[in-house]
Amino acid sequence: MFLSVLAVVFTFGLVIFLHEFGHFILCKVLKVRVERFAFGFGPEIFGFTKGETRFSICALPLGGFVKPAGENMEECTGNPEEYFSKPWHQRFFIVAAGPVMNYVLAFLLFTGVIYIMGEPRPSTLPIIGEAVEGYPAKSAGLKEGDRILDVNKNKIQSWEEMAKKIHNSLNKPVTLTIERLEKKSQPPAPNSKPQVFKVTLTPRPDPTGKIGMIGVSPKIEYRPVTFFHAVKEGVNQCYHWTAVTVTTLASKIYKRERPDLAGPIGIVQIVSRAAHSGLEDLIFLIALISVAVGFFNILPIPLLDGGHAALYLWEGLSGKKLTEKMVRVANSFGIAILLSIFIFATYSDIVRIRSQNKQTVPSETQNKP
Numbered sequence: 001m002f003l004s005v006l007a008v009v010f011t012f013g014l015v016i017f018l019h020e021f022g023h024f025i026l027c028k029v030l031k032v033r034v035e036r037f038a039f040g041f042g043p044e045i046f047g048f049t050k051g052e053t054r055f056s057i058c059a060l061p062l063g064g065f066v067k068p069a070g071e072n073m074e075e076c077t078g079n080p081e082e083y084f085s086k087p088w089h090q091r092f093f094i095v096a097a098g099p100v101m102n103y104v105l106a107f108l109l110f111t112g113v114i115y116i117m118g119e120p121r122p123s124t125l126p127i128i129g130e131a132v133e134g135y136p137a138k139s140a141g142l143k144e145g146d147r148i149l150d151v152n153k154n155k156i157q158s159w160e161e162m163a164k165k166i167h168n169s170l171n172k173p174v175t176l177t178i179e180r181l182e183k184k185s186q187p188p189a190p191n192s193k194p195q196v197f198k199v200t201l202t203p204r205p206d207p208t209g210k211i212g213m214i215g216v217s218p219k220i221e222y223r224p225v226t227f228f229h230a231v232k233e234g235v236n237q238c239y240h241w242t243a244v245t246v247t248t249l250a251s252k253i254y255k256r257e258r259p260d261l262a263g264p265i266g267i268v269q270i271v272s273r274a275a276h277s278g279l280e281d282l283i284f285l286i287a288l289i290s291v292a293v294g295f296f297n298i299l300p301i302p303l304l305d306g307g308h309a310a311l312y313l314w315e316g317l318s319g320k321k322l323t324e325k326m327v328r329v330a331n332s333f334g335i336a337i338l339l340s341i342f343i344f345a346t347y348s349d350i351v352r353i354r355s356q357n358k359q360t361v362p363s364e365t366q367n368k369p
Contacts, residue, residue, distance in 0.1 A: 007275030007282060008268050009061050013039070015102065015290045016063025019297070022101030023066045026094045033069040033081040040064060068094075073324045088316040095305040095312070102294030103238055109287035111234030117280050118222030119233065126162040127219040135215020136201035142178065142216065149177040149196070159218045166203050170212035175200045241291045266348070302334025 017039055027034050033052050038044070040058030047056035070082025078085055083094075123129070126148040131138040150156060151165040152175055166174060180195040203212025225233070267289070274285040300310040311330060315322050 003275050004268075004272035008271050011271050011282075011286050011289060012063060013061050014286065015105065015293050018101050018105050018290075019098040019293060020064045020066045022097035022099075022104075023068075023094055025101075026097040027066065027068050027083075030086060030090045030094065031081060032083050032086060032090075032094065033079075034066060035069050036065075036067040038064050038066075073322070073327060088312040092309050092312040092316070095308040096298075098305050099294040099297045102290045102297070106287040106290040106294070107234045107238050109283050109290070110237040111230045113280050113283050113287070114225060114233045114237075115227055115230035118224045119229075120220050121223055122159070122218040123221045124158050124160070125219070126156055126159050128216045129219035130217045132215035132217070135213065136204060137214040137216045140199040140201045142199065143180070145181060145219070147179040147181075149179050151176055153177075166214055167211040169203050170205055170210075171202060172212070173200055173202050174214075237287070238291060241288060242295055245292070245295055266345070301337050302330040303338060304334065307334055 024037050036054045038056040040061040042059035044056045068083040070076035070084050073084050076082050076084040128146045131142045148162050156162045177198050203214050206213045274282045297304050298306040300306045
């Protein structure tokens with residue numbers, strides 16, 4: 001429990017704090033006076049004032065915020081150090097700095113994990129990396145590290161060979177011979193041999209209903225890479241997950257399907273699981289969340305950075321100054337949209353949890369029988 005709470009606080013704190021740090025840095029570069037820079041929300045626990053800025057650590061360590069002078073148009077006095085006294089393009093760069101910092105963080109984390117751990121590749125051997133809850137393999141007691149020696153007395157040498165046999169056995173019982181080694185944490189007894197046993201299970205249909213699946217994925221192996229290859233992969237990961245998000249959302253909108261969103265409850269669950277599965281998984285997940293936060297904030301929704309940027313871009317292209325009424329109407333519209341997204345995502349989390357209590361249905365590829 002403590003590890004889960006610590007992981008959630010660290011993940012949200014790091015991703016959101018660095019997002020706000022991006023705004024802070026650009027304010028300083030463009031000589032906008034920052035009245036307060038806080039880590040967390042709520043009552044201040046500890047703080048100090050340096051120059052014109054109050055630095056605070058607050059009671060709820062889930063992010064942070066930056067308060068530049070004159071950030072509200074009605075408060076702006078015309079002082080050149082105030083936010084709305086700056087030209088539109090400088091305000092545009094300030095709001096863009098937050099999402100950019102999220103992508104920088106994601107790039108550094110992706111690159112670091114890949115360089116230190118190596119590039120992940122599914123093993124070609126028929127060794128189980130994960131048995132998914134709610135599927136026949138898990139119900140039969142198969143575990144990570146188990147090696148499948150044969151399927152229906154037909155010896156197999158590769159994961160692909162094993163997967164093909166199971167895919168072709170939809171709704172037909174198959175008997176697997178399993179080899180289970182001693183756990184690394186337990187020193188093997190003298191002259192001990194691997195445990196070999198048989199299990200019989202029936203592959204279930206995949207989402208298309210055309211092939212059989214027992215709910216296992218291959219063991220992941222890590223291939224050492226050079227630093228420059230890790231940097232390249234760090235960039236590719238940022239691009240890949242952004243592209244996946246865009247294409248998935250576009251497809252859902254085009255097909256008029258309900259998007260799959262994870263709200264606060266779902267994200268907390270995911271972070272908790274990653275924290276217990278290993279440090280590299282948690283770091284990789286933080287990078288994914290940072291990409292998601294960066295992407296979400298560039299959407300042209302009022303109140304988000306992308307919404308502010310769209311207003312400033314309109315101001316620059318039209319040559320007309322923003323008015324308090326325009327900003328107020330846009331913000332009201334943004335509150336309605338964000339509140340709707342929050343309610344829908346939370347509802348999706350609750351429905352997902354209730355469904356998982358009955359049956360877990362993972363998304364598997366062809367190489368995951």
